[in-house]
Amino acid sequence: MKHTLLFSICLLGALLVLPPAAAQQVPAGKQSLYDQYGPNYEEVIAKFADDPVRLQEMARLHRASLQAVPFYFKNAQDDDYVVRQEMEPNDYFDTADNINDVLANPGWRGDGEFMGGLIGASFTAGDYDVYTFTVDTTKMYYFAGTHSFPGTVNTDDNEPSVSLRLFHESDLDTTFVTDFNGLDGNDQIRGDILGERTDHRANSGDFRLTGWVSPIDPATNAQLTGNFYLFLFNGEGGGAPAPIIAGDETGTYHFSAYTVDMEPWVSKYEPNQTFQEALTNPMSMLPPDAVVRTFMGFNPDTIKIVKPQDSYSDIIPTQGNMAYPQLLAQGDEDVDHFQINGLKAGHTLVVETLPFFGYYRDTDGSIGPGNTRWSDTRCRLYDADYTTILEEDDDAGREVQSTSGQPNNIHCRFTYDIQEADEGAPLWLWVSAWASATRSPSQGVDNRDPGRFMYDVYVHQYPSEPTEIEPNNTVAEAMSVGTRADTVLTGAFDSASDTDHYRLFLHAQRMYTMFSTNSTVSDNIQVELFREDESDNMGGTEVTMNLLTDPVAGNAGNNDFLLASYVPPISGAYILKLSAGSAGSYQL
Known part of the structure; x- marks a missing residue:
């Protein structure tokens, strides 16, 4: 079987069109904006309120997404990852919003790989938002600001910037002190245990406290337990310690509250340090x-x-x-x-x-x-x-x-x-x-x-220069192909029972178009697409069911198929399976 495979791959620099977002709670008086610009209407307005041309373009893109009828998901994923909004009042430690419920929420990847989600909130002028959680020393935490509107690096004094300080229940003193504990130059907020500040580390005016685990007290050689407090405010930040000063900027923001169990991840494939x-x-x-x-x-x-x-x-x-x-x-x-x-x-x-x-x-x-x-x-x-x-x-x-x-x-x-x-x-x-x-x-x-x-x-x-590699009649034998715009292979079915399998890496932030042409088969070329995933921590994998729910065979005429504008649900290894029910050649 001599094969030539041609992949036409569309890489878009603009917004890719996917199924519309699942329904979400829209605040009173905001439904028209939601209908016009979609679920991220607040960010659109914040960014482009003074640019009517861009506003019109964002509205057009939203209408296009609603009109699209893609076929590449069995079930459209819910892309509203916000678990809940902040609970006011939460201006200080005694009224802190307890986010243990968010940290107990199953994460979007499923199978218990992590827990948690996003929290939505807002700042008024001079506002503080304080959140508390009970630490679990068997977990790693990811707390990070995201989509603080307008969501860009803060270059305008009127734009909010989300900063973070971290406190343990043992000391909730927000006083800024110099030469703390009698050490010359040791300046810090008395109760803040962050050390160097995490402001702007998400590169969008947002903080980043990721990969965090509870610190260890050398006196007991044990991690701190109990309650920690995330002290958030809208203010300029940097690396060196400074007092907490909330700015007058107003706006909305989100932040992640994720947890990951240390095991089995810490031990996976170990030891491999050296x-x-x-x-x-x-x-x-x-x-x-x-x-x-x-x-x-x-x-x-x-x-x-x-x-x-x-x-x-x-x-x-x-x-x-x-x-x-x-x-x-x-x-x-x-x-x-x-x-x-x-x-x-x-x-x-x-x-x-x-x-x-x-x-x-x-x-x-x-x-x-x-x-x-x-x-x-x-x-x-x-x-x-x-x-x-x-x-x-x-x-x-x-x-x-x-x-x-x-x-x-x-x-x-x-x-x-x-x-x-x-x-x-x-x-x-x-x-x-x-x-x-x-x-x-x-x-x-x-x-x-x-x-x-x-x-x-x-x-x-x-x-690097693709030519057919046989056998490729099963998933295990699938020929690897690079998904490049210039990938070219030629193929042929030796008999009516012949099948060809190709292994691809597809990226969730890319759009792909695959099609056959110039086929000499007497029946439509049938197409199936599978994904191969990691199934356990011992190197095992498993193959999904066919991901294509709508027919693509014969879409291009002359028994050829067309799989257009395919956006994979997640990044990974995909197996493209072709069959025709007759002998004959094709280009793909």
């Missing part, structure tokens, strides 16, 4: 099959004083309050090593990490559940002897940017041309945090730039 450990660990293998797999960057053996880069001398504590003058951080400096086997010369190898919690926006432009700045991975590819770095990247990950001012992607991505010398021996993938002493001994690691994180990763290899 090359030597991974070399003797059969679980360290990462197949180049495009399947997305999930890991946690967390080293339980790392317990240390947090020292922000270029901020304080080594003797000054950077996490502490009156009750706990020096708290310790746990989990930084983790490294995951993976063996990549089964490499073939003349193929291209792709490695990319992806945001575990999802993207800043859904592809219809509405509020998304995550952010590509919540986990900052750095990746290296070593040769078989682990002596030479073949590739290294920090921030080349892909994300559609539908408007200016959205968060930039700090996930890693690189490609590598596999050489003959690479066959028969593994290459080594090194994954750690950008903010890690494993990358640079002098690198500051703190709550502003943590070395603890969740991440998804895939590895895929495909022929």
Whole structure:
């Protein structure tokens, strides 16, 4: 069977059209704006109130999304990730909004992979919003501002900027003090245990406290328990400590409240901290099959004083309050090593990490559940002897940017041309945090730039100059194909019972069009599309049912098919299966 496969791939820089968002509660008097601009109408108005041309364009895009009738989901996903709104009054610790209910809400990925969701809130002039939660020391937390309207980096004094300070129930004193605990230059808010501030780290005027775990009291060698308080206010922020001063700006904002169980993630594929450990660990293998797999960057053996880069001398504590003058951080400096086997010369190898919690926006432009700045991975590819770095990247990950001012992607991505010398021996993938002493001994690691994180990763290899690779009659034998605009293969069915399978990586922030042409078969080419997912923490995978619910066979005439404007529900490995019920050739 000689094959030639041509993929026509549409990559849109503007908003992708997906099913309309599920119904949400619309405040009184706002229904007309909701109907005109969609579920993110507040952000649209805040950004473009003075630009009628852009307002008209946003309304047109919303109408187009309502008129679209896509066929690529069995069930349209609910993209309203806001669990609830803030509960006022919550202006101070004694009236704090308890968000334990949000942290107990099942996360959108399902299967208990994480818990929680987004909280919606607003600021009046000089407003404080205080939230409380009871910490669970077996969990990692992700608290991060997102979609504070107008949602761009604060360059206008009239725009709100969401800042965060973190308090433990042991000390709720908001007084700003100098030379705290008698240390010269140790200036801080007395009860704030953040250390260096996390303001603007989500790169959209929003704070980022991600990969956070309860700190350790060195007197007891135990993590703090009890209640913590998130003290939010709209004010300018930076790295150095300063008093809490709420600005007069008003606006709305959201923030994430997510939790992830430390186990089984901490132990998954461990030990693999070093090359030597991974070399003797059969679980360290990462197949180049495009399947997305999930890991946690967390080293339980790392317990240390947090020292922000270029901020304080080594003797000054950077996490502490009156009750706990020096708290310790746990989990930084983790490294995951993976063996990549089964490499073939003349193929291209792709490695990319992806945001575990999802993207800043859904592809219809509405509020998304995550952010590509919540986990900052750095990746290296070593040769078989682990002596030479073949590739290294920090921030080349892909994300559609539908408007200016959205968060930039700090996930890693690189490609590598596999050489003959690479066959028969593994290459080594090194994954750690950008903010890690494993990358640079002098690198500051703190709550502003943590070395603890969740991440998804895939590895895929495909022929650089695609020619048919047989057999490809089953999912297990599927031929890998790079989804590029210039990918060309030719195919033929040897008999009426012949089937062809192709393995693709499809990105949730991309749109794809696939079609056949010039076929000589006597029956319509039938198309099925499956996704292969990670099924357990032992390297297993499972294949979904056919994802296509509407027929595409014969759509292009002459027994050819057309699968147009397909946006995958999630990023991952997809299997394209073709059959025809007759012998004949085709181009695809």
